[in-house]
């Protein structure tokens with residue numbers, strides 16, 4: 001039985017990813033994380049019935065709690081095969097309106113937590129090999145006036161993922177990074193409140209790509225930023 | 233299953249130029265050089281324990297490193313001696329198996345199979361060795377004093393495996409006589425009747441000693457360990 005940890009699984013892309021992976025690989029163990037327990041339970045209900053799903057409410061901006069949780073998962077199950085970092089935070093503001101708290105929270109959720117999750121998971125994953133996937137963004141690739149905290153945190157995430165691909169190779173750990181373009185979720189609504197969500201990419205479409213990458217089809221696609229974007 | 237002890241010599245001391253970081257703690261493709269060996273050995277069931285000899289000032293740093301890499305094996309770090317020979321002797325007094333594998337932390341390009349070949353060998357005393365592709369002559373003062381026939385010479389490489397008690401007794405004799413050796417096959421040859429078998433080593437298994445070695449180490453890592461070049 002393989003052990004998956006999926007963050008941001010209460011809604012949007014993370015929720016679709018958890019559902020899709022469980023249907024593609026029923027029978028595995030899925031530990032799904034986010035702050036909102038009731039929404040995690042909703043996700044669980046939509047996952048494959050033969051999958052073993054454990055919901056763990058956690059605030060990823062609290063590094064001590066993240067360390068404790070991953071160590072307890074590693075100790076209890078003896079292995080972590082997949083770490084899928086989907087959780088993300090944005091509070092779009094112009095430079096002059098971005099508070100230090102906003103900047104810190106963006107970096108805590110989007111990159112600091114990924115570093116902590118990765119470091120802790122790799123202490124176990126290095127014994128079996130595995131896959132780590134990070135959801136960055138096309139915003140991490142170009143200038144985004146008004147979203148500088150978010151876009152620079154995603155640029156950091158792309159860089160971190162590429163370094164991990166090299167640094168962890170000898171352990172048999174593959175590191176992936178995907179950068180979705182606009183996708184119909186709550187987070188997108190904050191960035192583009194006026195946009196009609198039915199006209200853009202759906203979270204299920206991103207989840208399909210992630211599930212493919214986590215399977216054998218993805219074995220030669222690690223270490224490079226993969227853009228997932230609906231051409232309009 | 234017969235268990236072996238690994239004695240890992242981590243004796244290097246940093247120079248000012250390298251900000252006092254000993255070579256075996258420098259990063260090689262992201263991880264300290266000594267960790268490369270430890271992580272590979274961690275997977276070998278036949279290795280029952282690891283003793284590391286290390287200068288006193290680096291013991292704490294090494295202990296923390298080992299915790300961070302979440303290794304499974306029982307690892308004991310002891311303070312090394314003033315010379316390599318003294319460190320090996322100190323290590324030999326700590327081990328709990330009849331067979332010891334000696335390796336140097338500054339040789340990170342040792343593969344799992346290199347250890348397994350020693351473990352599976354019928355010989356209890358065995359060392360890796362390479363032919364010498366260049367000429368080595370003896371000198372006295374500034375003059376060449378004697379020819380050496382290179383076909384009779386061997387470039388000794390670690391790891392090596394020894395019968396621990398035989399090696400220890402040989403060390404005791406060497407200590408009594410005050411003789412010094414740069415590695416243990418020659419010491420055992422001098423002070424025991426045991427034969428040391430030679431198994432073919434690898435050009436890649438270099439000891440990182442000079443700044444040039446460190447520069448080429450990443451290329452060797454990618455080519456030989458990751459198979460990427």
Ligand SMILES: NC(=O)c1ccc[n+]([C@@H]2O[C@H](COP(=O)([O-])OP(=O)(O)OC[C@H]3O[C@@H](n4cnc5c(N)ncnc54)[C@H](OP(=O)(O)O)[C@@H]3O)[C@@H](O)[C@H]2O)c1
Pocket residue numbers: 007008009010011012013014033034035036037039058059060061086087088089109135136137138179180181182183184185186187188203
């Ligand atoms: N939507 C897009 O257009 C788009 C484009 C490119 C990249 N992305 C990236 O895709 C990822 C998923 O976002 P989404 O679009 O699916 O948005 P979403 O529906 O708003 O989901 C965000 C997820 O992150 C979790 N999260 C946020 N802060 C958290 C915290 N402090 N602790 C724990 N979990 C936290 C949320 O869970 P709780 O609120 O329950 O804690 C939620 O599950 C993000 O990394 C985002 O940057 C999105």
